[in-house]
Amino acid sequence: MRQFTAVVNPTAGGAAGAAALLRVAPLLRAAGAGLETEYSRDLAHARELAREAGRRGRVVLAVGGDGIAGCVGGALSGTGALLGLVPAGRGNDFARALGLPADPAALARLLLRGEGRPVDTVEVTSAVHDRTVVLGSVYAGVDALANRHANHARVLRGTASYYTGALRAIATWRAPAYRVTVDGAEHTYRGYTVVAANSGYYGSGRRIAPGARVDDGLLDVVMIRDAPKRLFFALMNELRAGTHLHRPQVRVVRGREVRIEADRAVPCGADGEVEAVLPVTARVLPGALRVLC
Template identity: 80%
Template sequence: MRQFTAVVNPTAGGSAGAAALLALARLLREAGADLHTEYSRSLAHAREVARDAGRRGRVVLAVGGDGIAGGVGGALSGTGAALGLVPAGRGNDFARALGLPADPAALARILLHNAPRPVDTIEVESAVHDRTVVLGSVYAGVDALANRHANRSRLLRGSASYYAGGLRAVTGWRAARYRVTVDGEEHTHTGYTVVAANSGYYGSGRVIAPDARVDDGVLEVVMIADAPRRLFFGLMNDLRTGAHVHRPQVRILRGREIRILADRDVPYGADGEVEAVLPVTLRVLPGALRVLR
């Protein structure tokens, strides 16, 4: 029977992380599994706990949203340890890409009985930050600014916080001039954002890259060009279904190594966390993480 260490973000989704684990924990223990719970004090602490549990052969459960999923998953990337996700945050986009159920009983069956399967991760390298590894996507532009606003929202949750954050960010945004190098070939781009996507989803269920797959060894590079604000709001609406990819303002490339620069300090984020500004270099790490799905 499997042994689990749950790493919980106690603030995810307004403390929904701890609540989500309660129902799941009962089911896992009734099935005979061992479960130990650790409440994270920070992403750095969550990574440390995850690595230690993984070294001891335990399955690590990331309980919360995309921030802790990316932090814990990144820490386990390349180690051979197995990761399980318990979605309980604002966005839960990587769990969505994996097709994980919200129902505790269905999720417990996956965690108890499914074999770990390899998924890709993203190595993130910046001149001013230590190398990190994340799971879902890296986004540079107005969406990073919107995500920063959403994370600071105390009144709104889930899609509502992202939509309100997006409105606030777009209002004051001016187009950035980017240089995007994909597998050695440079492309110029003026607009709202550049997204390197491993997962098809970001921003609480928005389908930024419909053709992205978490296990195909490449990243989808989605670039949204400058456009009148009214048209951009139409693009935002299209993100609900992925229909934006058919608009002429959207360009998509694919590659294994991507470098993104801009003409000013454009913020970038990854897996729901925004901590830095461009430039940044990204590399896909094929099959680097074992996930229960």
């Protein structure tokens, strides 16, 4: 029977992480599984807890949102350890891409009996972060600024914080000149963002890269060019269904390594948490992590 170590982010949606684990934990223990719980002080501490649990041969559960999933998954990338997710954040986009069930009983069955599936991870390097490994996507532009506003919101939580953060970011956005190099091919434009997507979802269910697959060894690089702000708001609404790809302002290319630069210090994010500024390089690590899904 599997032995689990749950790494809980106590800040993900307030007490949502602990509450989500409480719904699953009795089902795991009733089946005879061992479960220990570790509460992280911050992302660096969560990485330490995950690596230690993995070294002891335990299945590591990331309990929280995309930030803790990317942090724990990144820490286990390349180690052979097995990762499970207990989604409890605002976005849960990587869990959505994996098709994880929301029902606690179904999730517990998956954690107990599911097979470890190899998925890709993404190595990110920048002037701020020498090397960070994440799971979902790396994005640089108005979306990173919106996410920063959402993370620092004091009143609104959940999806509402994303909407208000996006409105605030778009209202003040000035389109930088991007230079995006994908496997040696250079693309230049002025625009709103560039997203190097391993997962098809980001920003709480938005299908930024509908064709992205977590196990194809490639990143889907989505580039959104400059446009009137009223058109960009319409494009944002189309992200839910993924129909924004039909817009002439949107281009998608695929590759293994992406270098993103701009003519000013554009904010950059990854998995809803990692904050940096351009330039940044993202490189896919094919099949580097085993996940229960």
